[in-house]
Amino acid sequence: MCGIVGYTGGKQAKSILFEGLRRLEYRGYDSAGICVVSPDGELDCVRAVGNLDNLEKVLEGFDMPGTLGIGHTRWATHGAPTESNAHPHLDCSGDIAIVHNGIIENFTRLRHELSERGHTFKSDTDSETLAHLIEEHYRGDLAEALRKGLSQVEGSFAVVAACRKNPGEIVGARRNSPLVVGIAPGEYYVASAVPAFLSRTRTVLFLDDDEILSIGSEGLKIILMDGSEVQRDSAEVGWDIDSAEKGGYEDFMLKEIFEQKKAVEDTLADKFNSRGEIEMEGLDLSGEEARNLRRIIVVACGTSYHAGILAKFLLEKWGCLPVEIEIASEFHFRDLAVAKGDLVIAISQSGETADTIASVKAARKLGARVTSIVNVVGSQMGRDSDDVIYTHAGPEIGVAATKTFTSQMAVMYPLAMSIGLLRGTVSSEICDSVMKELRSIPSKMENVLDFDGTVREVAGKFQNCPDFLYLGRSFGYPIAMEGALKLKEISYIHAEGYPAGEMKHGPIALLDDGVPVVAIATRDSVYDKMINNIEEVKARKAPVVAVTTVGDTRIADICEAVFEVPETMEVLYPLLTVIPLQLLAYHIAKFKGCNVDQPRNLAKTVTVE
Ligand code: AGP
Numbered sequence: 001m002c003g004i005v006g007y008t009g010g011k012q013a014k015s016i017l018f019e020g021l022r023r024l025e026y027r028g029y030d031s032a033g034i035c036v037v038s039p040d041g042e043l044d045c046v047r048a049v050g051n052l053d054n055l056e057k058v059l060e061g062f063d064m065p066g067t068l069g070i071g072h073t074r075w076a077t078h079g080a081p082t083e084s085n086a087h088p089h090l091d092c093s094g095d096i097a098i099v100h101n102g103i104i105e106n107f108t109r110l111r112h113e114l115s116e117r118g119h120t121f122k123s124d125t126d127s128e129t130l131a132h133l134i135e136e137h138y139r140g141d142l143a144e145a146l147r148k149g150l151s152q153v154e155g156s157f158a159v160v161a162a163c164r165k166n167p168g169e170i171v172g173a174r175r176n177s178p179l180v181v182g183i184a185p186g187e188y189y190v191a192s193a194v195p196a197f198l199s200r201t202r203t204v205l206f207l208d209d210d211e212i213l214s215i216g217s218e219g220l221k222i223i224l225m226d227g228s229e230v231q232r233d234s235a236e237v238g239w240d241i242d243s244a245e246k247g248g249y250e251d252f253m254l255k256e257i258f259e260q261k262k263a264v265e266d267t268l269a270d271k272f273n274s275r276g277e278i279e280m281e282g283l284d285l286s287g288e289e290a291r292n293l294r295r296i297i298v299v300a301c302g303t304s305y306h307a308g309i310l311a312k313f314l315l316e317k318w319g320c321l322p323v324e325i326e327i328a329s330e331f332h333f334r335d336l337a338v339a340k341g342d343l344v345i346a347i348s349q350s351g352e353t354a355d356t357i358a359s360v361k362a363a364r365k366l367g368a369r370v371t372s373i374v375n376v377v378g379s380q381m382g383r384d385s386d387d388v389i390y391t392h393a394g395p396e397i398g399v400a401a402t403k404t405f406t407s408q409m410a411v412m413y414p415l416a417m418s419i420g421l422l423r424g425t426v427s428s429e430i431c432d433s434v435m436k437e438l439r440s441i442p443s444k445m446e447n448v449l450d451f452d453g454t455v456r457e458v459a460g461k462f463q464n465c466p467d468f469l470y471l472g473r474s475f476g477y478p479i480a481m482e483g484a485l486k487l488k489e490i491s492y493i494h495a496e497g498y499p500a501g502e503m504k505h506g507p508i509a510l511l512d513d514g515v516p517v518v519a520i521a522t523r524d525s526v527y528d529k530m531i532n533n534i535e536e537v538k539a540r541k542a543p544v545v546a547v548t549t550v551g552d553t554r555i556a557d558i559c560e561a562v563f564e565v566p567e568t569m570e571v572l573y574p575l576l577t578v579i580p581l582q583l584l585a586y587h588i589a590k591f592k593g594c595n596v597d598q599p600r601n602l603a604k605t606v607t608v609e
Pocket residue numbers: 301302303304347348349350351352353356399400401402489603604605606
């Protein structure tokens with residue numbers, strides 16, 4: 001969590017830093033601040049509690065000339081969201097300013113030792129320790145001071161620092177937290193993520209863990225923790241700035257819901273060759289390796305975990321081997337019985353989620369092969385894995401995952417099918433028919449988006465209900481889970497996602513006429529069972545909103561509202577049925593006046609365990 005930015009170049013830094021922070025605000029919005037090195041060598045710092053609107057107001061009355069600076073938008077870990085805990089943090093002398101993302105795990109001891117040596121702390125944060133450590137080691141070389149300071153640090157960090165005694169230099173480093181450099185003629189940007197500078201350059205340079213970056217009059221230099229220098233090539237990113245703008249929509253979340261057709265199309269584009277055969281870009285698994293697999297373990301958190309449930313079902317169906325699905329934040333803390341012969345599939349939009357990264361590392365250490373499915377190019381998880389398969393959903397700014405979820409699910413079909421083909425457990429006829437129908441899904445998604453107005457009406461009716469139950473069976477089950485997560489995270493309404501068959505084992509006790517049940521009941525192999533469940537719900541007087549297949553009057557007759565999706569294959573319904581549930585959560589949250597792009601207490605990426 002937390003977004004950090006840095007800039008050095010010929011332009012005024014203040015507005016560039018603020019614009020960068022705006023684009024990273026999804027990473028945290030408890031407080032924000034910027035610091036600019038003035039032409040007469042002073043550090044001008046401004047900080048404000050709350051989101052960037054508050055900082056903007058303070059900045060209005062503040063002239064901050066200078067062409068080098070750093071900025072931060074915070075998701076609080078250590079220390080309440082107060083102004084004194086907002087970044088940038090300064091050392092005792094006020095010469096050095098730092099911004100930090102991550103957690104300094106040994107900060108209590110470091111802080112104690114630094115205090116004993118005379119340092120005075122002005123905040124409750126772990127981050128401030130870094131400013132004091134740099135101060136202790138500073139002998140005129142800022143990068144060297146950072147390198148020495150970081151050698152005492154345990155934990156994760158992306159840190160950027162400026163010093164008024166080195167007015168033309170900006171330094172930074174990372175370990176298990178992202179930091180990327182944007183390069184334009186005569187200018188450098190440093191940030192937690194590419195969208196911070198995407199309007200200015202697409203030329204990027206990804207730092208690796210434990211590398212120190214120094215950008216000064218001689219250009220850019222990278223040194224390792226042992227002091228030696230490394231060379232690194234830059235790369236071009238494919239994202240364009242429109243994908244990081246609202247583009248006329250009221251919120252990023254709504255825009256991203258409506259972008260799903262394109263996101264899925266783009267995601268599928270590099271999973272097939274020109275003859276239409278599956279060719280998974282990024283997966284380098286031979287037939288022999290696939291046949292020798294003992295089992296597959298899918299690990300992920302949150303929405304990505306729900307895509308993982310679908311992955312399990314598809315891999316079992318077509319790969320015919322044992323598949324386990326694991327919540328990453330539980331997985332890596334156990335004594336794992338993982339070994340060579342296991343394939344771990346890690347799913348993550350950001351590629352930064354600390355628990356999923358830790359799971360990837362733990363599994364690889366035990367000899368498993370790791371394939372990650374990631375949206376953000378250059379992210380840590382990709383680099384920690386044996387293979388990386390990209391979703392190409394473009395930047396997702398809304399904190400609630402929408403288009404990246406459908407893109408993750410879309411990847412699972414060719415992935416599970418290709419593993420099945422390599423193992424000889426699925427026929428090419430089945431593969432062809434599923435893949436043909438998969439390609440028709442993006443246009444069917446567009447049909448579903450057409451009834452946004454209907455969903456809004458239903459949302460209006462149920463906006464004041466304090467509890468919701470979401471039910472689905474088989475391929476509807478992960479969608480029930482995801483629908484409930486969407487509702488709770490953006491509208492703050494309590495919602496449970498449940499496998500429909502489990503309802504009778506407990507949750508049915510919650511039902512009465514004030515608890516709406518959202519049922520995924522498309523025409524598939526569990527349709528009759530879902531109708532039974534709906535009848536059981538109706539018998540308890542709970543109102544039912546069902547996601548059904550177009551033309552299904554049987555369900556329409558017994559439910560308060562239905563959202564019809566076009567007919568497709570049973571396995572592919574999840575790509576369609578989740579859309580009305582995303583819209584339902586969105587409209588309920590809007591009726592309640594919630595900020596859907598920045599839900600309270602959440603951050604887009606959870607980089608702490
Ligand atoms: C989804 O709406 C949430 N914001 C959250 O559950 C998210 O899916 C989870 O934190 C995992 O993130 P990742 O996909 O970037 O790893």
